[in-house]
Amino acid sequence: MPLYLIGYMAAGKTTVGRHLADMLGWHFVDLDDAFQEIHGLTTAEYIRQYGIDAFRVKEKYVLEDVADMSPFENVVYATGGGYPCYEDNMDCLHELGTSVYLRWTAEDLVSRLMLTDLSTRPVLQGRTKDELLSFVRPQLEAREPYYAQADYIIDAPGFIPEADQIMAQQICQLLKSKTK
Numbered sequence: 001m002p003l004y005l006i007g008y009m010a011a012g013k014t015t016v017g018r019h020l021a022d023m024l025g026w027h028f029v030d031l032d033d034a035f036q037e038i039h040g041l042t043t044a045e046y047i048r049q050y051g052i053d054a055f056r057v058k059e060k061y062v063l064e065d066v067a068d069m070s071p072f073e074n075v076v077y078a079t080g081g082g083y084p085c086y087e088d089n090m091d092c093l094h095e096l097g098t099s100v101y102l103r104w105t106a107e108d109l110v111s112r113l114m115l116t117d118l119s120t121r122p123v124l125q126g127r128t129k130d131e132l133l134s135f136v137r138p139q140l141e142a143r144e145p146y147y148a149q150a151d152y153i154i155d156a157p158g159f160i161p162e163a164d165q166i167m168a169q170q171i172c173q174l175l176k177s178k179t180k
Contacts, residue, residue: 002067002075002097003175006084006150008140009121010112011102012164013078019168024175026074031083035062043080047122056086063089067096085146094151100171101150106137108159 003020005013014030021028032043039046039058047055059080066077077097084090084099093099104112110132118124124132147153152174157166 001073002070002077003171004077004079004093004097004099005102006079006093006099006147007081007102008104008109008136008143008147009081009124010109010116011081011104011156012112012167013081013102015164016102016168016171017076017078019165020171021076023168023172024074024076026076027070027072028076028078029066029070030078031059031063031066032078032080034066035059035080038062038065042120044120044122052082052123056082059083060086060089060092063096064092082143084149085143090146090149094149098152099150100174101147101153102156102167103147103153104156106133106140108156109140110136111159 003026005017007013017028017030020026035046035058036042041049043055043059046058060083063077063079063083079093084093090099110129113121113124113132113136114129118127124135127135152171154167154170154174157163
């Protein structure tokens, strides 16, 4: 059954997903990459050109299309950070497979975001660290009820270099314990 990683921007969905897929011997699909392949634009380019609402509609269908086209059952998917919060997307994830929420504090997420290229994240572009925290904290709180609907929640070990690897190991152990 496919596994869907959910969580806020910079939660490590892609990195944890790659580690986890390697550990399990599964396939990995980053839905942002699939979006770009299908639509010919990165998610940031699409949002800049058509707006966030149009993006959310297209994003929903990308996940469903990719899931329908996949010949593999053992796939780890990295979803977009806002995907679970749109329409009935969490219901969709529950129907398609198992969801895992990678939970971080707002402060740690901001620290991780500061290490990325914010120009690839249209809603964060040009913000200072304090402005990021003022943006992330309430948005994370608003998204928490959606994220908390995940089948499993993995709490981040804190802002440490090996956090993504540790989280992948925790998910791997969780999945192995559920199959016994």
